Amino acid sequence: MTTQNLALLKGLSAKMGYLNHRQSVIAQNIANADTPGYQPQDLTAVNFDKVLKAVDKRSGMAKASVSTTSSGHMSPGSSLRDPKTDDQKTVYEVAPTGNAVIMEEQMINSQKTSMDYGLMTSLYQKNIGMIKTSIGRGN
Template structure:
């Protein structure tokens, strides 16, 4: 059995591949920031929230409040943190819709996510090495 056969490592590898591809798309958007009629591109995200809602609805999983001191579910519609602001898009006179600041933010978030996955991979490999008696 190799490390590539472990589902956790497969998932982390797939996420890292996605982030690598996304970084290329962001770089392309930045490179074309002055190209007339160019529209910024973005990879389609996997919506884990909808998958969770589907499973939650099927199995009817709910938060249980058994003591008055318990916190309630964060899915309360009256909770203002759940309201998402609508993204506005700017278009330059030449028809270009790339917002360079937005792309730089996307690149930074992408880099942070990639670093997180790299650290998780390193920590999990370290745990396997420790379990096999080869750890530090």
């Protein structure tokens, strides 16, 4: 059995591939910052909820339910605002030439992508370390 057969490591590898591709798209946006009429591109974010539901359907596993044991607990159906969501998703600045690339926005996206990639790399390394430890080849 190889590590590529483990679902967690497959998922981490897929996310790293997505982030790698997103970084390329952001770099292309930055490279075209002076191109007249260029509109910035971005990849569609993966909806983890849909992916998880698809995996649940395929696995046939029983669903775990969440319940509250105290009135102070949050109820499972409560909706909270995601602190990571951006309130402004539209382009708010367009150059006279029609170019809509905002360098600051692209640099922020690049940094977020880089940090996410670093996190995925760290998680991958930690999981490989746990596997090595479990088979007696740990540090």
